[in-house]
Amino acid sequence: MIDEELISRAIADDDDAMEELTEIADSEPERLVPYLGRLLDADVLWPATMYRYAPADVVERIIALVDGDGVTGARLLALANSRHQLAFEAMRRWIDQPPAGMDTLHVGMREYAEEGGWTIDPDGSRRDLCGDAAFEWHLREAPEPLFNPACPWCASPLWTAADLDGAEPGLAHVGWTGRLRFRTCHFCSCYTTLFSEVTPDGGSTWWAGNVRPDYLGAAQPEEPPTKLPSPGPARGNPFQASAWSAGGSTLGGHPQWIQDAEHPGCPGCGRTMDYVGLLGGADFDEYGEGAYYLHVHSACGFAAVTYQQS
Structure with a gap:
């Protein structure tokens, strides 16, 4: 009160x-x-x-x-x-x-x-980089195995972080038509922004221009999460995403940043990319922390995944 x-x-x-x-x-x-x-x-x-x-x-x-x-x-x-x-x-x-x-x-x-x-x-x-509407994002086991190529840096199978219909109301602000799939490395994206080239038929390809940071050493391949987010009911306002709490994963709206705001620049044109949604670590694992942030620039066909933790 x-x-x-x-x-x-x-x-x-x-x-x-x-x-x-x-x-x-x-x-x-x-x-x-x-x-x-x-x-x-x-x-x-x-x-x-x-x-x-x-x-x-x-x-x-x-x-x-x-x-x-x-x-x-x-x-x-x-x-x-x-x-x-x-x-x-x-x-x-x-x-x-x-x-x-x-x-x-x-x-x-x-x-x-x-x-x-x-x-x-x-x-x-x-x-505006963020949407006026936000929706709960429930993580559920993928209905079928996800066969993805390997990360060129750590050899882990690439992770399908989200597979979306561009008509979802939470995506109204990004101007995407068709299927939008985010495929990245769940491990390497914790160390640097990873970009992929996306197409309206659901294509998502590792961008050859991704730069491996010097501090990312050798790593053993890890199995990525097998859960996919599925949109749920609308949230009460655009600001109710949570990077900390279970149930905080959110499609659309505004992110809750753990650190400073981090909207990547599009590799194609340099313009700031639009925010798509937040996937909280607590929704993958009861002891999980940190959050993945998804972005897209529809005009150039680039998607990005960033990560923050305390």
């Missing part, structure tokens, strides 16, 4: 209160809207996900702070997570007219936007 005590504790930097607000930001972010002005008054900008449904007046105040006394990462993250049109217009302006303090940040304006699930393309237009 949100009450004055919880907000006061958050303003006082109480860790338990911040954890509770983080959970609310994922489950029911609209409940935080009446309190955002007060939190901003107290310069409470973390977790930035609290600002997901920030109204125009709150967004305008954060923009004025950046224009007035300079930029901070926390202010940009709050704006990015608001996904508000005013935030986009300001961040696009700041690409060409950097605000004071921009040179102290480690990444650029587009990378901050991606933390909120959208990007500013080279032509200055906005593009």
Whole structure:
């Protein structure tokens, strides 16, 4: 329950209160809207996900702070997570007219936007990387054996992480027509982003341009998971994926990142790829951790799998 005590504790930097607000930001972010002005008054900008449904007046105040006394990462993250049109217009302006303090940040304006699930393309237009609808993703044993070629790096059989119909509502934002299959190495993808070339007939081929990292040593072949995700009911909002909990695997919507947002660039054109879904380690194994994140760039026919763990 949100009450004055919880907000006061958050303003006082109480860790338990911040954890509770983080959970609310994922489950029911609209409940935080009446309190955002007060939190901003107290310069409470973390977790930035609290600002997901920030109204125009709150967004305008954060923009004025950046224009007035300079930029901070926390202010940009709050704006990015608001996904508000005013935030986009300001961040696009700041690409060409950097605000004071921009040179102290480690990444650029587009990378901050991606933390909120959208990007500013080279032509200055906005593009949403994530869907507005999210669906439970239940992992079930594949109905038949999956005969895949071997990983060229570790010789493990390649893993079919997902086999999707492009008409799934969770894929509406990616613009894919036909069958979309993600085939990768479940082991090597834990060490680097792995790309594959995909075709509408379900073709999925290891991309010859994948670069093996130097720190990936010799490995014994391992059998990949034999479970395939199957879409289930719609989730209550786009933010209810969980990288930590069993049942958190989700098609569409927005990912829960364990680390910073990681939307790969398309090997074909360099544009940021669209997010497809999250497969949580806890759904493969009761002791599993980490999460696999699936991405696609439909125009160039590339799919990607990334991995994060604590």
